[in-house]
Amino acid sequence: MSKLAKPIFYSHLNNISWIKIYAREYGVQYSEMAVLCLSPKATYHIPSPSVNQVIIPEENNTAFYIDSNSWKKLIESLNNKYTLHLKKLGEYEKGFEKDGNNYLILAKKIAKLNLNKKSNKELLNLYLDYQDKLFTYSVYAWTSFILNNFVAERATSILDKYLKERAMEDKKQEVIDSLFQPIKQAAVMKLQHEVEKNRNNLSKKKFQKLYQQYKWLSCLDLHNESWTEEQFAEAIDAFKIQPSKDIKPFAKYADKLQISQDDFQYLQIAQRFVYIKDARDDFRRQGVYYVLPFFAEIAKRMGIGTKDITYVKSAEVIDFLKRNVPISHKNISERKKAFIMYLDSKQNIVCVQGNNIHDTLKQLNLLKKDEGVNKIKGMVASRGKVNGIVVIVHGIKDLQKVKDGFILVAITTHPDYTIAMRKAAAIITDEGGITSHAAIVSREYGIPCIVGTENATKVLKDGDRVEVDAIKGLVKIIQ
Numbered sequence: 001m002s003k004l005a006k007p008i009f010y011s012h013l014n015n016i017s018w019i020k021i022y023a024r025e026y027g028v029q030y031s032e033m034a035v036l037c038l039s040p041k042a043t044y045h046i047p048s049p050s051v052n053q054v055i056i057p058e059e060n061n062t063a064f065y066i067d068s069n070s071w072k073k074l075i076e077s078l079n080n081k082y083t084l085h086l087k088k089l090g091e092y093e094k095g096f097e098k099d100g101n102n103y104l105i106l107a108k109k110i111a112k113l114n115l116n117k118k119s120n121k122e123l124l125n126l127y128l129d130y131q132d133k134l135f136t137y138s139v140y141a142w143t144s145f146i147l148n149n150f151v152a153e154r155a156t157s158i159l160d161k162y163l164k165e166r167a168m169e170d171k172k173q174e175v176i177d178s179l180f181q182p183i184k185q186a187a188v189m190k191l192q193h194e195v196e197k198n199r200n201n202l203s204k205k206k207f208q209k210l211y212q213q214y215k216w217l218s219c220l221d222l223h224n225e226s227w228t229e230e231q232f233a234e235a236i237d238a239f240k241i242q243p244s245k246d247i248k249p250f251a252k253y254a255d256k257l258q259i260s261q262d263d264f265q266y267l268q269i270a271q272r273f274v275y276i277k278d279a280r281d282d283f284r285r286q287g288v289y290y291v292l293p294f295f296a297e298i299a300k301r302m303g304i305g306t307k308d309i310t311y312v313k314s315a316e317v318i319d320f321l322k323r324n325v326p327i328s329h330k331n332i333s334e335r336k337k338a339f340i341m342y343l344d345s346k347q348n349i350v351c352v353q354g355n356n357i358h359d360t361l362k363q364l365n366l367l368k369k370d371e372g373v374n375k376i377k378g379m380v381a382s383r384g385k386v387n388g389i390v391v392i393v394h395g396i397k398d399l400q401k402v403k404d405g406f407i408l409v410a411i412t413t414h415p416d417y418t419i420a421m422r423k424a425a426a427i428i429t430d431e432g433g434i435t436s437h438a439a440i441v442s443r444e445y446g447i448p449c450i451v452g453t454e455n456a457t458k459v460l461k462d463g464d465r466v467e468v469d470a471i472k473g474l475v476k477i478i479q
Helices: 010-015 028-037 068-082 086-111 120-165 169-179 187-197 204-218 229-240 250-257 261-302 306-311 314-323 329-337 356-363 396-401 415-423 437-445
Strands: 018-024 053-058 061-067 339-343 349-353 379-382 384-393 407-410 426-429 449-451 465-470 474-477
Touching: 018 068, 028 053, 028 061, 028 120, 028 306, 028 339, 028 349, 061 068, 068 086, 068 120, 086 120, 086 261, 120 169, 120 250, 120 261, 120 314, 169 250, 169 261, 169 437, 187 204, 187 229, 187 261, 187 415, 204 229, 204 261, 204 415, 229 415, 250 261, 261 306, 261 314, 306 329, 329 349, 339 356, 349 356, 379 437, 379 465, 384 396, 384 426, 396 415, 407 415, 415 437, 426 437, 426 465, 437 449, 449 465
Parallel strands: 384 407, 407 426, 426 449
Antiparallel strands: 018 061, 053 061, 053 339, 339 349, 379 449, 384 465, 465 474
16 A cells, blocks of 8 residues: 555554444545544543444445454443443433534534635634534444444343243234333434324424424435425325334333343343434434535535535545645545545544555455355344345435335435335345334334345345245345
C-alpha cells in the first residue's frame, strides 16, 4: 500500500480474522462516524475499543468488518459495564436518553437558523458542534445495537432452557412475542398503533398530524429524503391490513415457567433493550431530517449536489469551511460507486475510492471469493412454513419489486421497508436476531421469518422458488 496511508493494523494484518457486522446504505459521512465510534476515541464509553476495523463496498451497500478477537473483547467489556444487572442498565438508559436528546435539540436548533446568512466560519462552528453531538450520541447508538443482539441471544437461550424443562416448547412463539414486546413504544410502533386505532376513521386532519409527526422516519442518512404525503399514505396503509396481536404480559409466562430471580432480571434487561434498539433510530433519523437544509447549504457553497455531501469526509468539510479548499468532484463520483474506510497510524480517517479499491481489498485480505456455499440456515424469528418466489432487496430502491406473496430476502430491514414486508409471504435476512426489525414486524403480522442467515442475499437470486421452513430455520431452493 505504498501510495496510500497504511492502516493502523497493517503490521499485524496476517493475524486478523475479519467478521462482517453489518451492511447498510450509508454514505461516507456516517460510515466515518461508525468507525470512530468503536475506536479509542470512544474509550470513555467502551472499555475495550478497537482499531482493527474497516468499511468496504458490497452491492449497493457499505459493509463493516472488524477483527473477531477484538470484537469479542469489545462486547464482553460492554456487557460487564452495562448489562450485568438492572442498576447498570438504568445508568446506560439515562446516558442514552441524555445524549440522544442533546443531539436532537441541536439538530432542531440548526433547522431554525437562517443558514444562507451565516458566514463559512459560523457554519464551521455549527458543523463542529453538530459532529461532536452526533459522535457522543452515535457511540450509544452503536453500543445499543451491539448489546441488544448479545442480550437477546442470551435471553433466548435462557428461555429455551425453561421451555424444555417445563415441556412448553410448543409455546415458544407466544413466549418470545411476549418477552420481546417493547415496554415503551418507539416512533414506528406509536405510528402503527395510531393508524390501527383510527383504521376506519383516519380524517384528513389526523392524517396531516401524523404525517408531520413521522415523515422523518425514512431519513436513514443524508442522501435520503423525508416521505412525501403520497409515500407516507402508502406506508401507513400497510398498518391498516391487520391489527396487532393481543400479547399477554411476560410475567404470566414467567410464573408458569418458574424462572429464577436472576434469570428473570436478565430477561427484563433484554425486554428493555427492545425499546432502546428502536429508539436509537428515532434520535438519529429525526436528527438527519432536521439537518438536511444545513448540509444542503454547505453543499451549495461547495458547488456540489445536495445529496453529494454525504460522500464528503468530515475533514474535507472542515477544510472547505475554514480555508475554502475545494472538494474533488471526481472523488465524490467514485465514492458514490464504492469506497473503503479505515484508520491510519495516527487514527485519522482514510477514504479509498476508484482504481485503488481492488488492490486495497486484496492487501487487506478482504477480496471476496466465491465459496460455492448454497446452504441457508438462520434463526427462527417468526414460525411458519411457506413456498414462494424470491425477490432480493439490497436497498430502498428495490422495494418496488416486492409483490404480494413474494419471499422478501434482504440484508436487514428498516421502517421504510414496512410496505413491502406486509406484502411478503415470508422474510429472510442476512443480519439480525430475535429482536431485529424484521423479527418484530414478522411476529406482529404472523409472517414466517428467518434472520441471521449471513448469506441469503448471496446464495439466492430474483426468481428462485424456495421453501421457507421457519420452524427449523432452513431455506431450500426448490426450483
